[in-house]
Amino acid sequence: MNPMKPSVGVCYYPEHWPETQWADDAQRMVETGLQWVRIGEFAWSRLEPQPNQFNFAWLDRAIATLGQAGLKIILGTPTATPPRWMLEKHPDLLPVDQTGRVRGFGSRRHYDFSHLGYREEAARITRVLAERYGQNPYLGFWQIDNEYSCHDTTLSYSAAALVGFRAWLATRYSTIETLNQAWGNVFWSMEYADFAEIDLPNLTVTEANPSHWLDFRRYASDQVVAFNQAMVKAIREFDQNTPLLHNYMGRTTDFDHFKVGNDLEAASWDSYPLGFLEDRSEDPVEWKLAFMRQGDPDFQALHHDLYRAVGKGRWWVMEQQPGPVNWAPFNPVPLAGMVRLWGWEAIAHGAEVVSYFRWRQAPFAQEQMHAGLLRPDSEPSRALAEVKQLAQELKQHPDFTTKPAPVALVFDYESDWAWTTQPQGKTFSYFRLVFEHYRALRRLGLSIDICPPSTTDFSAYSLVLVPGLMAWTQSLKAALQTTKGLVVLGARTGSKTRDFQIPNCLAPDCPELINLKIAQVESLPPSYTEELLQGGLIKNWREYLSLPQDTSILLSNLKHEPIAVRQNKVIYCGAWLDLEGYLQLLEPLCHELGLTTIRLPDGLRLRQLGQGVVAFNYASETYDLSLLTGFSFDKTEVKAADLAFGRILK
Amino acid sequence: MNPMKPSVGVCYYPEHWPETQWADDAQRMVETGLQWVRIGEFAWSRLEPQPNQFNFAWLDRAIATLGQAGLKIILGTPTATPPRWMLEKHPDLLPVDQTGRVRGFGSRRHYDFSHLGYREEAARITRVLAERYGQNPYLGFWQIDNEYSCHDTTLSYSAAALVGFRAWLATRYSTIETLNQAWGNVFWSMEYADFAEIDLPNLTVTEANPSHWLDFRRYASDQVVAFNQAMVKAIREFDQNTPLLHNYMGRTTDFDHFKVGNDLEAASWDSYPLGFLEDRSEDPVEWKLAFMRQGDPDFQALHHDLYRAVGKGRWWVMEQQPGPVNWAPFNPVPLAGMVRLWGWEAIAHGAEVVSYFRWRQAPFAQEQMHAGLLRPDSEPSRALAEVKQLAQELKQHPDFTTKPAPVALVFDYESDWAWTTQPQGKTFSYFRLVFEHYRALRRLGLSIDICPPSTTDFSAYSLVLVPGLMAWTQSLKAALQTTKGLVVLGARTGSKTRDFQIPNCLAPDCPELINLKIAQVESLPPSYTEELLQGGLIKNWREYLSLPQDTSILLSNLKHEPIAVRQNKVIYCGAWLDLEGYLQLLEPLCHELGLTTIRLPDGLRLRQLGQGVVAFNYASETYDLSLLTGFSFDKTEVKAADLAFGRILK
Amino acid sequence: MNPMKPSVGVCYYPEHWPETQWADDAQRMVETGLQWVRIGEFAWSRLEPQPNQFNFAWLDRAIATLGQAGLKIILGTPTATPPRWMLEKHPDLLPVDQTGRVRGFGSRRHYDFSHLGYREEAARITRVLAERYGQNPYLGFWQIDNEYSCHDTTLSYSAAALVGFRAWLATRYSTIETLNQAWGNVFWSMEYADFAEIDLPNLTVTEANPSHWLDFRRYASDQVVAFNQAMVKAIREFDQNTPLLHNYMGRTTDFDHFKVGNDLEAASWDSYPLGFLEDRSEDPVEWKLAFMRQGDPDFQALHHDLYRAVGKGRWWVMEQQPGPVNWAPFNPVPLAGMVRLWGWEAIAHGAEVVSYFRWRQAPFAQEQMHAGLLRPDSEPSRALAEVKQLAQELKQHPDFTTKPAPVALVFDYESDWAWTTQPQGKTFSYFRLVFEHYRALRRLGLSIDICPPSTTDFSAYSLVLVPGLMAWTQSLKAALQTTKGLVVLGARTGSKTRDFQIPNCLAPDCPELINLKIAQVESLPPSYTEELLQGGLIKNWREYLSLPQDTSILLSNLKHEPIAVRQNKVIYCGAWLDLEGYLQLLEPLCHELGLTTIRLPDGLRLRQLGQGVVAFNYASETYDLSLLTGFSFDKTEVKAADLAFGRILK
Ligand SMILES: [Zn+2]
Ligand SMILES: [Zn+2]
Ligand SMILES: [Zn+2]
Structure with missing residues (x-):
């Protein structure tokens, strides 16, 4: 199932840095033990600065520089960030929020999945990229778009969505009587005489019919699937071999990831343990305090297992947190060792690649407070050494057998x-x-x-x-x-x-x-x-x-x-x-x-792999491994933010 | 004052069920001891599926089936839910919220009280119904519309409201100088030169003049009164005898209920003790926890007394909670006995009828999680037995003398x-x-x-x-x-x-x-x-x-x-x-x-009726009635969710 | 630095009261010991009831009445409240909030600083006033507009702001490439080809570029400065001598007060200690409770020192809280003595004038619950005696030497x-x-x-x-x-x-x-x-x-x-x-x-002035002054809400 030995990668934006720095960056990546580098995902304005005026020379050179240094490339298509000129061609491509406000240009994901004109533009740039780089010897993977649904962008309440939703309903139900029956529209006189009478379910006086909402959510999810399929088709016109993935987010459920995953060879996701703990957890404040520098011991694991399923067995962590991020309510520094531990936990769940976000902290724009493996002044951040250690350990470690869990x-x-x-x-x-x-x-x-x-x-x-x-x-x-x-x-x-x-x-x-x-x-x-x-x-x-x-x-x-x-x-x-x-x-x-179980304390977790087992210590104290009856380990205790390998005694 | 022996009823929507089920439903209602059935209130799309194309045959049969089984009908006019085609005739009938957003079709109460075109449409369908059913032998009451103001619909910030408000102000003040004086518009240079310069008080930079707000609220309340009067007039063209009521909500104060009540023969309201406790009470979390399954011991009582005044002595509970509802933040199951207790409390406050909402839980649309007397599979919910007990007890119980309280x-x-x-x-x-x-x-x-x-x-x-x-x-x-x-x-x-x-x-x-x-x-x-x-x-x-x-x-x-x-x-x-x-x-x-008082514990309440008294135990423990000095009861203790009858020792 | 002996004033709105009352009011002000009276700031609708139809007679008489009684006038320009007719001339002058909603007429500050048409109108009325009153013998100061930025009005997301912002950016950056570089727009493909492509930073899908926001905030602040400069220029056409100030708010930071201050002779601000404690403090509830009737012991002091800097040494408290206000979440009555104490604290920080808001509580409109020195029925409120005491004490007290703090x-x-x-x-x-x-x-x-x-x-x-x-x-x-x-x-x-x-x-x-x-x-x-x-x-x-x-x-x-x-x-x-x-x-x-320090308890504060010192007791208990080693005072203890004078023992 896992065709490659697990390895470590990094996200890199050559367009953010002087070209003179690229070779040195590539060299340092290789020295760190990195094998993969993701590039390109937000570079549309540099690839096509004006409509149909392309500039690939810089990307050609960036790929060559990175590839020649020994790195495999995962190339992102840039459709998550249409350039400003796209608005001149398609002023109505912007998404609309639930209160009816147009969501403007100036950040990212400013497109509506229902907008067929934009879908064609996105397929066009994807086709051009596939034609140019599909046979590139350094190319190892394509990433289509990035983080579908992030910033609440699956659901858009636009004119395009309304048109699409009505057509989708007509296809689903054939007759309006069938829809009225399915939704129970006799309730509150909500019966429709024609599909053209149906509005989007937002902004009703009190809550809309739940069947109405559910169908709108199905429709919206289907548009993500269809958008992704159009990109797959565009790449496959020119490149039938390079595997494809999409990079998903954590706790994002607005579209059916399994359906998107069905059209791709692999899945990847963004693992930000500290950001997610602060931002996306209902746990009480004491729990958040206890794991403030380690992340919730189960949140990432669940996503690893989820995206392994979405990827039908093949999956990556595309963006692994290397230090404080910029987007959570509070952004603390990880406990020393966690950057390595998070990587190992992913590997133990079957990840092919753990890729850190990002190589060097950008000194400008929205994510300037997001740590990288390098500081903005190119000095190593604390994470770099942990990533290097992880890369070395991975080389020496026998492969995990990934087989179904019990x-x-x-x-x-x-x-x-x-x-x-x-x-x-x-x-x-x-x-x-x-x-x-x-x-x-x-x-x-x-x-x-x-x-x-x-x-x-x-x-x-x-x-x-x-x-x-x-x-x-x-x-x-x-x-x-x-x-x-x-x-x-x-x-x-x-x-x-x-x-x-x-x-x-x-x-x-x-x-x-x-x-x-x-x-x-x-x-x-x-x-x-x-x-x-x-x-x-x-x-x-x-x-x-x-x-x-x-x-x-x-x-x-x-x-x-x-x-x-x-x-x-x-x-x-x-x-x-x-x-x-x-x-x-x-x-x-x-x-x-007959399953081997044990009641683990708050901060300790195991990953059982056949007869093997790995213990991960998310706690901020050392844990005595001899307390884990039924298991034997390569050490007697596991320190905070450390791990231990062992086997099941049976 | 109370012309009928108190009885029990139910809300029923024949249009939600196969016609083959109606007779059986009617039979079971009668067996339960129900005497009244409310129907029709949201059925406009079935009564007039297209403009001026009426379909009354089903309603004729429904009334006949119910009536022949021995039930009295309270017929609701369907104006709380104009059908979708109404929007083609009056696209501007929708209410507008305080932030300026139009509140769309797809739920209920999607009309603006200021919209005179809709007022005429509402009077038209009401007239048609009055003509057809005003002399029907089973008809015992009309309910006009339903739950005015629910979902914050008294105040609408529409173009229609603006036009109406200016005219209302011109009538009230005659000259703009009088208005400027009354509002104190010299403050902050707010003086107007003409009524046409006055806007609605929403969306000002900081708070609007309180006199401006108060007059807008008076205007908005007057539109509810005027809308209701137009419906009264429509019915009275064809039916001068059947008494009229409107069904009000709990803790709804945006219009003057006394003024609406003045044009009607009776009042009714919706008593949802558990929903209201969770949704509309400022009481601390410990209080809500103590009465989570019983409701606040005073909230319903106050409304009973309020709506007795609004109804000038004649009033009903039209919708009595029978189990968990769907709309509160949390929706627990009532303590066994409360469904009966709530009914008795209403009766003791002088209700003519306690009508439960609803006969059978609907399996579809917005209220599918709202319990009924029957489950969606037609089996009895726990409430049914309690309602039956109440109906039997009422038959045996001597009438309460309702006279002014002290x-x-x-x-x-x-x-x-x-x-x-x-x-x-x-x-x-x-x-x-x-x-x-x-x-x-x-x-x-x-x-x-x-x-x-x-x-x-x-x-x-x-x-x-x-x-x-x-x-x-x-x-x-x-x-x-x-x-x-x-x-x-x-x-x-x-x-x-x-x-x-x-x-x-x-x-x-x-x-x-x-x-x-x-x-x-x-x-x-x-x-x-x-x-x-x-x-x-x-x-x-x-x-x-x-x-x-x-x-x-x-x-x-x-x-x-x-x-x-x-x-x-x-x-x-x-x-x-x-x-x-x-x-x-x-x-x-x-x-x-010389009034007889006693300091009652948290969960016990009395209703004094002349020399009689009823004790209601809202607590979840038994209460020793001998502690109530000055009263004597028909039992020595009152269990949780039970009641006791007694008299004042004086 | 401080050219006048400190004195006490009051805010007064002659247009709110019958002219027959003015002389008596003036007399009572003088008897209270007040020397300054601020008038005129919101009176535009009375000064120019219709475009270019002026009515100055009442203001002439008000100034004469007040001046002849012995009061010095600070005359406010009325531009914070354009009259309703201004909207006929400039329908687009209204500010727009961050969600895109127009903020309407009906309160105050309903103008957009970017609107050049309004800026000219404001300069026009200011010019007219300066011409008429610039040489008036009773005029001692001009106040330009009032409370810039109050009610979140510095930032407006209007069409006028968009036009102005683009021009401002073009001036700042000359070329779009320079802007793209400065903002780091290569990130997320945010690069612009023309200044005309740049939108305001609100309503983006996720957060906008922080450089984009910062420049928009600089632009918005610059518009406040430019507006104020236009008013200065208008006054100086006709009056080269009377000093100018603007009256600022507390904890208002949306524009650069130092830049506005550079164009004026003095600064003033609104000191509402109780309102600010409730409304603008992050302090915990226990702290707010302890100082509920006194205000935070440091909040006003910081502002006194800040506005002394903004005023380049010359500053006033223009609006000093005299009792409960109307605008905080909760509005308690001050502890007896605080009205005097607050005044003394301002004086000790170098205030030229402490002016109370307002003379008589208005019985109408938005601020009718804001206390004054008189009640609405013209009886004294409790504050009046404290203000009188302060005025008397000031007369007898030697001037403070104001020199730089350490x-x-x-x-x-x-x-x-x-x-x-x-x-x-x-x-x-x-x-x-x-x-x-x-x-x-x-x-x-x-x-x-x-x-x-x-x-x-x-x-x-x-x-x-x-x-x-x-x-x-x-x-x-x-x-x-x-x-x-x-x-x-x-x-x-x-x-x-x-x-x-x-x-x-x-x-x-x-x-x-x-x-x-x-x-x-x-x-x-x-x-x-x-x-x-x-x-x-x-x-x-x-x-x-x-x-x-x-x-x-x-x-x-x-x-x-x-x-x-x-x-x-x-x-x-x-x-x-x-x-x-x-x-x-x-x-x-x-x-x-070598600085003299001492650890003060929660509620006691000192103001060191050379070798002199004043102790202010914000606590609700008496404080033993002998505990303050290193200082000697004119009394042995200081009661709640009282103060003591002393000197540093060195
Ligand atoms: Zn990301
Ligand atoms: Zn209801
Ligand atoms: Zn003020």
Whole structure:
């Protein structure tokens, strides 16, 4: 599955620096042990300064200089930043925000995925680049565009989006009667007589129909997929061989990454552990304080596993944080050692390349406070030595065998859109629900595979978790019915049809798997939790189960009402639990399945790889490895921000 | 006053269900003990699918089916949800929000009260319905429109509103000089030369003139009244007999409900105790947690008393919460018993009908997570049994004598607009101020009547409270002067003229009632409270009283500065007090008046009805009724969410 | 420097009151001891009710009445409130907010500084006034406009601003290539081909280039300066002698006050201690509670010192708070004595006049809840007696000798714009950083001079502090190199070029003063602080210093990493410290310099004036003055809200 020995790379912007510096930069990259360099992604204004007036000479020389120094090139297409002149040709290409305001030129991602004129312009420059560089001997990968959806750009409320959405609906539903039925438009007299009467779902008096929202989100996601496909097609006209990837962001769920990934050879993502902890985590302030300089111990791991799935096994970290970033509410310096540790964690999850962002800190423009491997004055930042160490260690380390993990966790982008549209409780977040399942599994020392809902074969897995899935497909039900492992469903799984209606037989809507009905649900304020008889708490969300007599109760509340239940190999969990609750639910199941688990402390994490294991210490104190019964390691303790290799004693 | 024995009803949407199900639904309603069914309120797109193409056949059959089963019909006019084709005729009928954005089609209440074209359309469909169903034997009531003002729709900043407002001002002031004088426009050079120069008060550089805001709010309220009058007129062309009501919301103060109520035979409102607690209460998180499954013990009671006044004695609960709703930040399940308790509390306040929302939970569209008496799969939800019990108990229970309570509390919508415009302290809320007076009275076990400021006769009352009244009318002063009971004024009462100016003789501006002046006021941050010598605290708001020598001091602070004072039968309270403070003020007055009071615990409430009394237990624990000295009950204790009947020992 | 004995004044609006009342008002002002009266500032609609139809008769009589009573007039030009008819002539004069919404007529400051048509209108009315009143015998001062920038009006995103900004950029950069280079527009393909392609920096997809923002802020500030210059020119056509001032606000930094001040003879500002504490302070709720009725003990003092610099030595308090205001979130009554104390503190800082806002509380319009010296019913408010006492005391008190303080603190408006644009940590505020340096100095009992960054001679100062300066000018470096005193730089000083790029040799970018480099910086969340070995804490911001061997370490963290260091007479502080940290840094330096310092308690403050000293008690308890070793006072203790005069024992 992993065709190359893992290696280390860097992001570089030759157009930001005097050409006289390029050779020296290349030389230092090689000396650091870097093998890949990403270039080109935002350089449109330098490649085509005026419409159809191209300037490739500088890029030719940059590629030659880097390539001749021994670096492989990943070339980015520049479509995330159309130059200013594009606005003269397509004044209406700008995205529009939910309040109806046009989002202007002057930063990046200033285009609307629905704008077909821009899509053609983007394909045009991509074609030109593919023709010129597709056969370049140093080219090893293409990156198409960059960070789709970043800065909330999947959803645009433009005229182009309105036209596209109506056509998309007409295709989906054929007749307006079908749409009215699917959306339940008889409610509140919302019935339409024609697709041309349908508006975008923003700016309604009170909330719009959730079916309306869900279809708009599907439409918007499809435009990202279609945009990407147009770029793939453009490259493949001239270059049939170089592999393609897109570089995704963290906790970005507005389009279906699996669908974009299906058209590409690999995935990559941006791993900013400190930025994400500050910016994208619901964890309490004490947790953020404890991991302020290390990042959340599970957030990156989940994304590694997610993007391994999006990349169908082939994936990179394209941008690895090397020091403070510029964009989080607070931007601290990482604990010494974390830059190396983050790299190793990615490698242990199967990354082909860990590429740092960026070679040298830019002294100008929006990201001037974003650290690089070099300071703006070209002196090394502290990260450089850690990257060098990582590169050396990688060369000496035997390859990891990447094979399926014992546990599968289904992640479904549509479910995120559904529950964002209809959280029912202010704190309900699909991403967070999945994350807390992931965290519990990882606290038990397990390795996890994230799987798309289109998975048809779970036979490799002992345990499959499907929390919060909005709606079933027949194929997913079939896959779960035929798998040999245990299946954990809920909370909220199967609670809607694909039209965003409550299913006739109520949630979880899968008599094929488990015979029960959710009679009633409730969302709970943060001030309220409910104890489980078995330990742990219910929070955020609770369901009232209507059960047949012979159902086994795995968890119940103090009133002995059933919370998690089991019928044969299928478990249904009718609540959002805290960490202890999920451990109470999952630990016995793992034991039954013969999986090696251990309750890890807050800051220690394992990655099990067959019989091998790596321990990562995210804590700021040393950890005594002899406490990890069932494992043996190459050292007796692991220092803060350090790691240890070992094996499972079995 | 109450012409019918109280009964139970339900809201039903035949257009949401297959016609084959109607008869069975009707049968089950009757078996549950329901006597009324509300239908039709959002069905315009089914009644008039295209302009002037009507389809009444289905509604004819629905009414017949329900009526023949034994149910009385309350028929809603569908004007809260104009169909999509209405926008082709009147593209400018949509409301505009305070930031200037048009609020689009796709939910409900998407019309502007100032739009005269839509007003005529609404009257047209209402006329057609009145003609067809006005003489229908099953029709028992008309409901005009639904929930005026919900989703912040009283105030619209549209072109239609601007035109209407200017004309309204011209009528009110005759000359622009009069307006300039009334508003004090010499301040900041705001003087106008013509009514046509006046804009709406939104989007000014800093806050607009409060007189400008108040007049705009009066204008907007008048449009609701005028819209409603046009509907009344439309019905009365064809049906002179069936009584009319409008269904109001909770804590909705943007229009003068008393004025709308004056044109109707009755009032009804939507009682959602759990949703309102989460969504519309300033109470601290501990209070919300304690009553999370019961609702605030006083919030519904206040509204019952308010809408009894709006309905001039005749009122319903039209929508009673049956389980979790979909719209509050968090939506928990009610404590078992509360569905019945809420119904009884309404009945004890004089409701003619308690109607539950809704018969069956809809599986589609915006309210699919709103519980009903039936689940979406037609099985009973837990509420159904409680409603059935209530219906049975009502049949057996002797009628309550509804007669005036001993205490009157004046509620004035204009004062709410005034203090929203000029709170002076961020936490000042007129509604909240009145509510805390209400709560204190109810903590003493008293029954209360809410009275409009237009009340001319308080002779039935021992005690009249007028907190926070913005401006006096001569008639109100006269009514208070001539009443025999005690009168409690303040804080902030009489602090403005009707033009929103400080009165010449300063607040409370009523030498006819009490001889004192408010020399100075202050608003207080939440971190600051001040102790009263007599017990209790000052919070939010304090006034400095300038008094003649012979004034008695009822409450003072630790510096012996007067806080509440008395001259003969008039008391003035120059501060916002906490609960203990209000009890210290009111308890001795009640004692002097011979009213039966008792200090109730947090969760217990009484409704005194002549010599009868009902005890409602909102707490989650059993309460020993023998602790209620002065009362005797039909049981020794009242369980959580239960009630007890008794009488006053006197 | 101070040409007049300090005196007391008041703001008065004759147009708000019947003419019959003027003479009595004037008489009472004189009896109170007031010597100055400010009038006219918002009276345009009364001076020019229709275009070019003037009405000066009333103002003639008002001036005569006031002047003949013995009062000196400060006459405000009315340009802060263009009358409604101005919109007919210039419909596009209205400012536009950052979201693109036009900010309408109906309050004040409804004009755009970029609108040249309005600038000419403003100059026209100013010219007319200067011609009529420039030689009036009672006129003592002109006030131009009022409170520039109040209500966020410096930055407007209008068409006029766009046109002006493009022209301003063309002047600044000459060629578009120079601009592209200065802004680093190669980043994200932001390069422009023409100045006409540049938009305003608002409403971009993600944040705009910080250089773009900084230039827009410079442009906007320049428009305020140019507007003011046009008014100066208009007055000087007819009146070459009467001194000019502008009345500034508190904590208003959107334009460069020093540049406006350069064109005027004096400065004045609005001192609202209670309003500012509630509205404009980051201090914790406990601090706000402790000083709720007194105001922050340092906030006004800093502004007094700042506006003394802006006024080049001549300055007033134009609006001194007399009681509760109307505009803060909460508006409490001042502690008895504070109205006098605030006046004395201003005088001790060198104010020529302390003028109270306003004579009589207006009963109408937006500020009707703003206290005055008289109540709306013309009775005295509590403040009147305190003002009278102050006026009497001033008459008897010998003049203060105002001479330079021993400490200079550089304040730079551009730095505020820079760090607002790029805080890097959510809590980074330039104003606050300077304020906390100021507070530490004042806690040591020191007097401080605020200096502009254009200062060329610091020879009068023992100690010069330059915290957070964005970018050096050669002249400032030269001034600091040649001064004899100690110089304290940092945090963040010299970290940018004037183009908003990181300097080639990194911060602090001043080898002329100190030889070190900031290798790395971090911003810190509020939950995180780091202890200093010497006492005190690091918070908000920390830098990692790269130092030569021979640098002395003044402060370090527990890991012995250098935080504050010294080379010869220059100290660099690489962190934001808490109060104790700054005291640890500054106290030994003061000791070395022979400055008299003492650690004052929370609520006591000193103003040292040569050998004299005044003690101000902002606390709500009496303070024993014998605890202030090194000083002797005219009394043994100072009561809450009182002051004491004394001298330094040396
Ligand atoms: Zn990136
Ligand atoms: Zn409703
Ligand atoms: Zn002012």
